[in-house]
Amino acid sequence: MTFLEMLQAAQQRNRSLLCVGLDPEPTRFPAGLKGDATRIYDFCARIVDATGDLAIAFKPQIAYFAAHRAEEQLERLVRHMHAAFPHVPVILDAKRGDIGSTAEQYAREAFERYEADAVTLSPFMGFDSVQPYLKYPGKGAFLLCRTSNPGGDDLQNQRLASVDGQPLLYEHVAKLAQGPWNLNGQLGLVVGATYPAEIERVRALAPTMPLLIPGVGAQGGDAVATVKAGWRADAPIVVNSSRAILYASSGEDFADAARREALRTRDVLEAAKG
Numbered sequence: 272m273t274f275l276e277m278l279q280a281a282q283q284r285n286r287s288l289l290c291v292g293l294d295p296e297p298t299r300f301p302a303g304l305k306g307d308a309t310r311i312y313d314f315c316a317r318i319v320d321a322t323g324d325l326a327i328a329f330k331p332q333i334a335y336f337a338a339h340r341a342e343e344q345l346e347r348l349v350r351h352m353h354a355a356f357p358h359v360p361v362i363l364d365a366k367r368g369d370i371g372s373t374a375e376q377y378a379r380e381a382f383e384r385y386e387a388d389a390v391t392l393s394p395f396m397g398f399d400s401v402q403p404y405l406k407y408p409g410k411g412a413f414l415l416c417r418t419s420n421p422g423g424d425d426l427q428n429q430r431l432a433s434v435d436g437q438p439l440l441y442e443h444v445a446k447l448a449q450g451p452w453n454l455n456g457q458l459g460l461v462v463g464a465t466y467p468a469e470i471e472r473v474r475a476l477a478p479t480m481p482l483l484i485p486g487v488g489a490q491g492g493d494a495v496a497t498v499k500a501g502w503r504a505d506a507p508i509v510v511n512s513s514r515a516i517l518y519a520s521s522g523e524d525f526a527d528a529a530r531r532e533a534l535r536t537r538d539v540l541e542a543a544k545g
Protein backbone atom coordinates (compact mmCIF):
# COMPACT_ATOMS: atom_id res chain seq x y z
CA MET A 272 0.00 0.00 0.00
CA THR A 273 1.34 3.46 -0.84
CA PHE A 274 1.28 6.28 1.70
CA LEU A 275 -1.36 8.06 -0.39
CA GLU A 276 -3.56 4.96 -0.34
CA MET A 277 -3.10 4.71 3.44
CA LEU A 278 -4.28 8.29 3.84
CA GLN A 279 -7.28 7.73 1.59
CA ALA A 280 -8.24 4.57 3.48
CA ALA A 281 -7.95 6.28 6.89
CA GLN A 282 -9.93 9.27 5.61
CA GLN A 283 -12.79 7.00 4.55
CA ARG A 284 -12.71 4.66 7.52
CA ASN A 285 -12.67 7.39 10.18
CA ARG A 286 -14.57 9.93 8.04
CA SER A 287 -11.87 12.37 8.99
CA LEU A 288 -9.42 14.98 7.71
CA LEU A 289 -8.11 15.59 11.23
CA CYS A 290 -4.49 14.87 12.09
CA VAL A 291 -3.88 14.57 15.84
CA GLY A 292 -0.57 16.28 16.63
CA LEU A 293 1.53 14.94 19.51
CA ASP A 294 3.60 17.83 20.91
CA PRO A 295 3.96 16.74 24.55
CA GLU A 296 5.09 19.41 26.99
CA PRO A 297 5.39 17.96 30.52
CA THR A 298 4.79 21.33 32.22
CA ARG A 299 1.30 21.29 30.68
CA PHE A 300 0.45 17.73 31.76
CA PRO A 301 -2.35 17.19 34.31
CA ALA A 302 -1.64 16.64 37.99
CA GLY A 303 -0.06 13.23 38.56
CA LEU A 304 1.96 13.48 35.32
CA LYS A 305 2.87 17.19 35.46
CA GLY A 306 6.54 18.00 34.98
CA ASP A 307 7.53 14.34 34.64
CA ALA A 308 9.28 13.68 31.33
CA THR A 309 9.37 9.96 32.03
CA ARG A 310 5.55 9.98 31.62
CA ILE A 311 5.51 11.42 28.07
CA TYR A 312 4.58 8.02 26.67
CA ASP A 313 1.76 7.59 29.20
CA PHE A 314 0.28 11.01 28.40
CA CYS A 315 0.52 10.56 24.63
CA ALA A 316 -0.79 6.98 24.64
CA ARG A 317 -3.93 8.19 26.46
CA ILE A 318 -4.43 10.85 23.75
CA VAL A 319 -3.85 8.31 20.98
CA ASP A 320 -6.35 5.86 22.50
CA ALA A 321 -8.94 8.62 22.94
CA THR A 322 -8.68 9.99 19.38
CA GLY A 323 -7.44 7.24 17.04
CA ASP A 324 -10.88 6.41 15.62
CA LEU A 325 -11.33 10.10 14.71
CA ALA A 326 -8.03 10.67 12.91
CA ILE A 327 -6.74 10.54 9.36
CA ALA A 328 -3.19 10.55 10.80
CA PHE A 329 -1.06 11.07 13.90
CA LYS A 330 1.81 13.58 13.82
CA PRO A 331 4.36 13.32 16.65
CA GLN A 332 6.81 16.27 16.66
CA ILE A 333 10.27 14.84 17.33
CA ALA A 334 11.67 17.89 19.18
CA TYR A 335 9.16 17.47 22.01
CA PHE A 336 10.59 14.01 22.65
CA ALA A 337 14.29 14.60 21.92
CA ALA A 338 14.40 17.72 24.14
CA HIS A 339 13.48 15.50 27.10
CA ARG A 340 15.72 12.56 26.14
CA ALA A 341 12.47 10.73 25.39
CA GLU A 342 13.37 9.17 22.03
CA GLU A 343 12.71 5.67 23.35
CA GLN A 344 9.27 6.80 24.48
CA LEU A 345 8.66 8.05 20.93
CA GLU A 346 9.69 4.66 19.49
CA ARG A 347 7.31 2.97 21.90
CA LEU A 348 4.53 5.44 21.12
CA VAL A 349 4.74 4.86 17.35
CA ARG A 350 4.68 1.09 17.95
CA HIS A 351 1.57 1.63 20.07
CA MET A 352 -0.07 3.76 17.34
CA HIS A 353 0.55 1.02 14.76
CA ALA A 354 -0.73 -1.72 17.07
CA ALA A 355 -3.85 0.10 18.30
CA PHE A 356 -4.77 1.88 15.04
CA PRO A 357 -2.96 0.06 12.21
CA HIS A 358 -4.98 1.91 9.54
CA VAL A 359 -3.96 5.40 10.80
CA PRO A 360 -0.66 6.56 9.26
CA VAL A 361 2.02 8.18 11.40
CA ILE A 362 3.73 11.32 10.11
CA LEU A 363 6.99 12.03 11.92
CA ASP A 364 7.34 15.80 12.07
CA ALA A 365 11.13 16.24 11.90
CA LYS A 366 11.51 18.96 9.22
CA ARG A 367 14.83 17.47 8.15
CA GLY A 368 16.98 18.78 5.29
CA ASP A 369 20.64 17.97 4.63
CA ILE A 370 23.08 16.70 1.99
CA GLY A 371 22.32 13.29 0.51
CA SER A 372 24.64 11.18 2.68
CA THR A 373 23.28 12.72 5.89
CA ALA A 374 19.72 12.60 4.56
CA GLU A 375 20.16 8.83 4.21
CA GLN A 376 20.69 8.65 7.97
CA TYR A 377 17.70 10.88 8.68
CA ALA A 378 15.57 8.70 6.38
CA ARG A 379 16.75 5.61 8.22
CA GLU A 380 15.94 7.29 11.54
CA ALA A 381 12.39 8.22 10.43
CA PHE A 382 11.43 5.02 8.63
CA GLU A 383 13.50 2.30 10.33
CA ARG A 384 14.09 3.53 13.87
CA TYR A 385 10.76 5.28 14.41
CA GLU A 386 8.79 3.25 11.84
CA ALA A 387 6.96 6.35 10.60
CA ASP A 388 4.85 6.20 7.45
CA ALA A 389 5.86 9.71 6.38
CA VAL A 390 8.15 12.55 7.41
CA THR A 391 8.21 16.34 7.09
CA LEU A 392 11.18 17.83 5.19
CA SER A 393 12.60 21.24 4.38
CA PRO A 394 13.17 21.46 0.59
CA PHE A 395 15.67 24.31 0.97
CA MET A 396 18.75 22.18 0.12
CA GLY A 397 17.27 20.88 -3.12
CA PHE A 398 16.31 17.58 -4.69
CA ASP A 399 19.37 15.55 -3.69
CA SER A 400 18.45 16.26 -0.04
CA VAL A 401 14.95 14.82 -0.62
CA GLN A 402 15.84 11.84 -2.82
CA PRO A 403 17.08 9.45 -0.06
CA TYR A 404 13.59 9.44 1.50
CA LEU A 405 12.06 8.37 -1.83
CA LYS A 406 14.06 5.14 -1.79
CA TYR A 407 11.64 3.76 0.80
CA PRO A 408 8.68 2.41 -1.18
CA GLY A 409 5.32 3.10 0.40
CA LYS A 410 6.64 5.95 2.57
CA GLY A 411 5.63 9.61 2.18
CA ALA A 412 7.46 12.93 2.52
CA PHE A 413 5.80 16.32 3.06
CA LEU A 414 7.87 19.30 1.88
CA LEU A 415 7.49 22.63 3.66
CA CYS A 416 5.90 24.96 1.12
CA ARG A 417 3.90 27.83 2.70
CA THR A 418 4.25 27.42 6.44
CA SER A 419 1.74 28.62 9.04
CA ASN A 420 4.05 31.01 10.92
CA PRO A 421 4.29 34.78 10.23
CA GLY A 422 8.02 34.48 9.40
CA GLY A 423 7.14 32.15 6.53
CA ASP A 424 6.80 35.36 4.48
CA ASP A 425 10.50 36.15 4.82
CA LEU A 426 11.61 33.61 2.21
CA GLN A 427 8.54 31.74 0.93
CA ASN A 428 6.89 34.89 -0.44
CA GLN A 429 9.96 36.11 -2.32
CA ARG A 430 9.70 36.28 -6.10
CA LEU A 431 12.18 34.20 -8.13
CA ALA A 432 13.20 36.53 -10.94
CA SER A 433 15.40 33.82 -12.50
CA VAL A 434 12.57 31.30 -12.97
CA ASP A 435 10.03 31.35 -15.82
CA GLY A 436 6.93 33.34 -14.86
CA GLN A 437 8.74 34.76 -11.81
CA PRO A 438 6.82 32.65 -9.27
CA LEU A 439 6.97 33.16 -5.54
CA LEU A 440 9.34 30.71 -3.85
CA TYR A 441 6.51 28.64 -2.32
CA GLU A 442 4.80 28.42 -5.73
CA HIS A 443 8.04 27.09 -7.22
CA VAL A 444 8.29 24.47 -4.45
CA ALA A 445 4.71 23.37 -5.21
CA LYS A 446 5.46 23.03 -8.93
CA LEU A 447 8.66 21.04 -8.32
CA ALA A 448 6.87 18.73 -5.89
CA GLN A 449 3.93 18.12 -8.21
CA GLY A 450 6.26 17.65 -11.20
CA PRO A 451 9.90 16.60 -11.55
CA TRP A 452 10.66 15.81 -7.89
CA ASN A 453 7.71 13.47 -7.38
CA LEU A 454 9.40 10.38 -8.84
CA ASN A 455 7.10 7.74 -7.33
CA GLY A 456 4.12 9.77 -6.11
CA GLN A 457 5.47 9.87 -2.54
CA LEU A 458 5.53 13.63 -1.99
CA GLY A 459 3.08 15.95 -0.28
CA LEU A 460 3.23 19.62 0.71
CA VAL A 461 2.90 21.53 3.99
CA VAL A 462 0.68 24.62 3.82
CA GLY A 463 -0.51 26.61 6.85
CA ALA A 464 -4.21 26.84 7.73
CA THR A 465 -3.45 30.45 8.64
CA TYR A 466 -3.18 31.27 4.90
CA PRO A 467 -6.26 29.89 3.06
CA ALA A 468 -5.61 31.94 -0.09
CA GLU A 469 -2.19 30.33 -0.39
CA ILE A 470 -3.71 26.87 0.22
CA GLU A 471 -5.96 27.55 -2.78
CA ARG A 472 -2.96 28.62 -4.86
CA VAL A 473 -0.95 25.53 -3.86
CA ARG A 474 -3.94 23.30 -4.64
CA ALA A 475 -4.13 24.85 -8.13
CA LEU A 476 -0.42 24.17 -8.72
CA ALA A 477 -0.44 20.72 -7.11
CA PRO A 478 -3.90 19.32 -7.83
CA THR A 479 -3.25 15.69 -6.89
CA MET A 480 -0.90 15.94 -3.93
CA PRO A 481 -1.76 15.34 -0.28
CA LEU A 482 -1.49 18.55 1.74
CA LEU A 483 -0.49 18.59 5.42
CA ILE A 484 -2.18 21.68 6.86
CA PRO A 485 -1.24 22.68 10.44
CA GLY A 486 -2.52 25.84 12.10
CA VAL A 487 -6.13 25.20 13.15
CA GLY A 488 -6.72 25.32 16.91
CA ALA A 489 -3.99 27.09 18.88
CA GLN A 490 -2.74 29.14 15.89
CA GLY A 491 -6.25 30.32 15.03
CA GLY A 492 -6.42 29.09 11.41
CA ASP A 493 -9.86 28.90 9.80
CA ALA A 494 -10.86 25.22 9.54
CA VAL A 495 -13.77 25.82 7.15
CA ALA A 496 -11.78 28.07 4.80
CA THR A 497 -8.96 25.50 4.88
CA VAL A 498 -11.19 22.68 3.65
CA LYS A 499 -12.85 24.84 1.01
CA ALA A 500 -9.44 25.90 -0.30
CA GLY A 501 -7.64 22.57 -0.22
CA TRP A 502 -9.90 19.53 -0.12
CA ARG A 503 -10.56 17.54 -3.29
CA ALA A 504 -12.26 14.13 -3.35
CA ASP A 505 -9.18 12.55 -4.96
CA ALA A 506 -6.46 14.50 -3.08
CA PRO A 507 -6.53 14.24 0.72
CA ILE A 508 -5.81 17.05 3.12
CA VAL A 509 -4.45 16.29 6.57
CA VAL A 510 -5.44 19.12 8.91
CA ASN A 511 -3.32 19.09 12.05
CA SER A 512 -4.25 20.31 15.50
CA SER A 513 -1.88 19.68 18.41
CA ARG A 514 -2.16 21.88 21.54
CA ALA A 515 -5.91 22.52 21.26
CA ILE A 516 -6.48 18.75 21.53
CA LEU A 517 -3.65 17.80 23.91
CA TYR A 518 -4.44 20.48 26.47
CA ALA A 519 -8.22 20.76 26.06
CA SER A 520 -8.32 20.14 29.81
CA SER A 521 -5.57 20.33 32.41
CA GLY A 522 -7.52 18.04 34.72
CA GLU A 523 -7.89 14.30 35.20
CA ASP A 524 -10.40 14.30 32.34
CA PHE A 525 -7.73 15.36 29.81
CA ALA A 526 -8.22 12.34 27.53
CA ASP A 527 -12.01 12.75 27.43
CA ALA A 528 -11.60 16.47 26.76
CA ALA A 529 -9.10 15.70 23.99
CA ARG A 530 -11.63 13.36 22.42
CA ARG A 531 -14.38 15.99 22.58
CA GLU A 532 -12.13 18.60 20.92
CA ALA A 533 -10.96 16.11 18.28
CA LEU A 534 -14.57 15.13 17.55
CA ARG A 535 -15.66 18.76 17.32
CA THR A 536 -12.79 19.61 14.94
CA ARG A 537 -13.32 16.45 12.88
CA ASP A 538 -17.00 17.33 12.46
CA VAL A 539 -16.29 20.95 11.47
CA LEU A 540 -13.83 19.73 8.83
CA GLU A 541 -16.24 17.08 7.51
CA ALA A 542 -19.15 19.54 7.32
CA ALA A 543 -17.02 22.00 5.37
CA LYS A 544 -16.59 19.51 2.51
CA GLY A 545 -20.15 20.50 1.52
Ligand SMILES: O=C(O)c1cc(=O)[nH]c(=O)n1[C@@H]1O[C@H](COP(=O)(O)O)[C@@H](O)[C@H]1O
Pocket residue numbers: 292294332364366391417418419420461462463485486487488489490511512513514515
Ligand atom coordinates in the same frame (compact mmCIF):
# COMPACT_ATOMS: atom_id res chain seq x y z
O1 LIG B 1 5.30 20.75 9.59
C1 LIG B 1 4.50 21.02 10.50
O2 LIG B 1 3.87 20.15 11.08
C2 LIG B 1 4.21 22.44 10.76
C3 LIG B 1 4.33 23.30 9.69
C4 LIG B 1 3.85 24.61 9.79
O3 LIG B 1 3.86 25.36 8.83
N1 LIG B 1 3.32 25.01 10.97
C5 LIG B 1 3.23 24.20 12.07
O4 LIG B 1 2.70 24.64 13.10
N2 LIG B 1 3.74 22.92 11.99
C6 LIG B 1 3.70 22.03 13.19
O5 LIG B 1 2.33 21.74 13.48
C7 LIG B 1 2.11 21.74 14.90
C8 LIG B 1 1.12 22.83 15.25
O6 LIG B 1 0.77 22.75 16.60
P1 LIG B 1 -0.49 23.55 17.22
O7 LIG B 1 -0.30 24.98 16.85
O8 LIG B 1 -0.36 23.30 18.68
O9 LIG B 1 -1.74 22.95 16.62
C9 LIG B 1 3.49 21.90 15.54
O10 LIG B 1 4.02 20.60 15.77
C10 LIG B 1 4.30 22.60 14.47
O11 LIG B 1 5.68 22.28 14.57
